[in-house]
Amino acid sequence: MASHHRGRGHLPCYLVPAAALLIAFILTPLSAGDPLGHFCGNSANFTANSTYQTNIRLLHATLPKNASSSPNLFATGTVGTLPDMVYALALCRGDTSAASCGECVATAFQDAQQLCLYNKDATIFYEPCALRFSNQNFLSSTDGGSGSTLILTSSRNASAPAKVFDAAVGALIHATADYAAANSSRRFGTGEVDFGNFDKINPKIYGLAQCTPDMAPDDCRACLQGIIAMMPNYFSGKSGGRVISLRCSYRYEQYPFFNGPSLLQLPEPSPALAPAPANVTPLPARGDSKRNGAARILAITQSIVAAILASIVVCLCLRRKKSKPVQKASVSYPNNPEDTQSIDSLMLDLSALRAATDNFDESNKLGEGGFGMVYKGILPSDEQIAVKRLSQSSRQGIEELKNELVLVAKLQHKNLMRLVGVCLEENEKLLVYEYMPNKSLDTILFDPERSSQLDWGKRFRIVNGIARGLQYLHEDSQLKIIHRDLKASNVLLDSEFIPKISDFGLARLFDSDQSQDVTNRVAGTYGYMAPEYAMRGTYSIKSDVFSFGVLILEIVTGRRNTVAFDSEKSADLLSLVWEHWTKGTIVEIMDLSTTSHSPGDQMLKCIQIGLLCVQEDPADRPLMSVVTVMLSSNTVSLEAPSRPAFCIQK
Template sequence: MAPADCRSCLAGIIPLISKSMSGKQGGRILGLQCNYRYEQYPFYTGASLLQLPAPSVGEAPGPAPVNATPATPTPTPPEGASKRNGAATILAITLPIVAAILAFVVICLCLWRKKSKTVRKAPVSYPTNPEDIQSIESLILDLSTLRAATNNFDESNKLGEGGFGIVYKGILPGDEEIAVKRLSLSSRQGIEELKNELVLVAKLQHKNLVRLVGVCLEEHEKLLVYEYMPNKSLDTILFDTYRSNQLDWGKRFRIVNGIARGLQYLHEDSQLKIIHRDLKASNVLLDSEFIPKISDFGLARLFGSDQSQDVTNRVVGTYGYMAPEYAMRGTYSIKSDVFSFGVLILEIVTGRRNSVAYDSEQSVDLLSLVWEHWTMGTIVEIMDLSMTSHSPGDQMLKCIHIGLLCVQEDPADRPLMSVVTVMLSSNTVSLQAPCRPAFCIQKSGANDSYMHTGPYRGVSESTSRSRMSPNEVSITELEPR
């Protein structure tokens, strides 16, 4: 519109104000092409959309510009509008505060429940940072690849079998030999143990620890893939009458040293402080050069840097290798692994399996047998006969000595693995005299029967008493009040 047309339209609207809006606080009149509005408080804070030129000489002054408020004193907003604005301001302030308080309370409740559940259930702590997840994802293998590598898990590729399942030999593309650990549906190693082993082995790198090649979790299969060990596990050779002669003293001493260094890495040298909890001859694998590698970390536990021990109500492991405080009270620490290592040393030197069963062919456990010969000075008599007579007797005696120090009943009396490695490598370190080992059974009388004097004193009590009394006469044990 031209300014003249706009002013003419506006001039026609203005007379209607006094007729229809007299006494009103505000209002609006709509024309055909323009409209007029006024209020007692500002309703538009911007600049005017259209500034009309000043009227010419002789022309009556026109109204205020379009969309501009009248040039009158601005009154205060009406009481109702003020109340509404006040209520809106209060709601705008209080609602975020209330929401923040509720969110804080919910977060606190969730943290409290999580903490109480952790204390009550005491679950295993697994590393779950992105680096761990990424390292695991890089190890994922296809089931089809493993089926092809093992010829669909053919029986001819079977390497061994245990409570967890079967181990198969396989060959990956590129001629890399592998050992596939196939967990059975009824395996004692559940998904938590599998996850535990997966995370720990993926993060640990040492020449005396078995290397994890990959993992497969498809079609209800749980498969762990390790580097292939041509000589299998230590027990398959050490306790085999026909194969034990493959292990001369040089190989056995290197095996002892390798296991000690692997344990030292787990306990002291790695970024993670790990307790294996199931160290035994069957969990020590041997490569083509008889270098030992510790395996099977399904029962391993991760400790904090300042943590010295822990307690569990689920004692798992292998009897004969368990430390007494772990078997009896569920208390485990790095000294529990030291005890297992001590048993391993004695088994390697003597070629005998440790047995704690009363009905076994071996009438006394290995620790008691070694202690008896140690105190009598006839320790050479129980050395493995498959070793040549040229074996260094002083080195073998030192290993027996270290083994007895590792199987002391009090964990505080057992050396750290770093100390053990120094003892093994040095000829100048003086060794303290060992005390009677744990689980020791002492020979009594001419009957060659044995009395239990270790922490398992209450186990098989009737059996031990029957052996102490061939005529089955009861024995009264007097105790002072």
């Protein structure tokens, strides 16, 4: 059977290896209720009221709800047994609301069955969502080849010079795609590039990239690179365009088409740096020449991005010397000359840091993460330091760096990490902190051999210290700060095991009368995220309280919340603790290395406080000032906690 396909417009459809390719001109604005295009498979048909149709209806009843309730707006499902098994995948755009996601997926099931009547394989794309169901197990592949690919291009040419416009689009494409691939929570990214000097009417270009959240970063990047490689052949000089496949998609326009602020902001491109896409040889259909062509395009674009990043660093260094105020950025932090002076007073010379770390010698490396490496060093004053060296590919960008600088420079508390200095020279981005000889809490707490170092007295002091540090951030400092990424690896321990809250790259400032905010960039660590933040992007001081509650339960039990306890028949730590709490057997899951030398009533109190902090309704969670009173007082009566958020009952 021949495949059927339809989209907005009337250009012919071309078949390419592993997918159908649909090209159309956007003649009118697209409404969310209209399909952008659909594809019907050629595997087989089913009959009315058959078992296969019944299985589709069962997925129709469950998948929209599963997608809308997922933090990633993504769901897969299978129903039935062979040969009538149905596989399905639904993905909503990362800036779509949960309600719109559910409605779109439900509509997609209806329209797909009508447009691909009795066809066992159907794919349909909308503005807010995409859906595929099939009798073939396409879910096992994340290479981007499953389903079909849709290309939509604007009928309007860009008014700016094609050379500069295409170069700016290329830089934005790759930067946004890299951000989406590195964003482990949602595989979603948005960005914009300033273009005012070349086009006064449309001074910016906006981009969006997304993959299905089940893809690994490398798989997501490969999928996006595959569809980006198509763009020079179809979009040169066009004011807008998009490539949509089931596993990944990309779009750019000269108007803001997505909800919320851009997650990336690229500076104005330089005409002298912009290569002409017309000089790039179109990619051959297959073979080594295809890979070489893709490599050339990638190399050109990487050089553009590198030049832009270099410009940013140079500008920052010049601002330091001229003592000019920091320009307003998209992140929320104080923005005045005093902030710049605070940062300038912390500036350190690169040569001094190289000497302190023996030129970042491998023997001085303390650890590494997604941001880069951390090295131990000794300043001429004999002060021990930890140098956080951000890599060029670090997910902590320049805005997060400035955010952390301004915040930490203004915070002074014994339970917050002290910033010693910063260096921005020769393309290096270095943050220098006080040295913590006992490293992070997770390196000891979850190590079977080292956890015995943390007797109950140390653990209780760590809990109290973290609570006081959070209370300072939320209520006692001049700034009202939401940390947004409190976890065991972001609590460092000094030589006396005094805890220090670190890593303020995701932190946000609130006005004194502000209670909450909403973001499209849900960043942090699953297992510590409050439900309202993970699912809707809503964060407040109560989302930090939730993270603190998880941390208390981890400290008392010595168990990670992100590990499934199959042997206990509980899905996660919150479920496990709640199960034993309701049965009155909570002592069974306390860390054995502490139970023989600790007051049981104090441990039980910590468990109860932890459960109060992880309740589903933010209003039910206590303020950190109340938590510190609970911890320090033996006379305050505690309320009975309700079932934790994310608790999975057996």
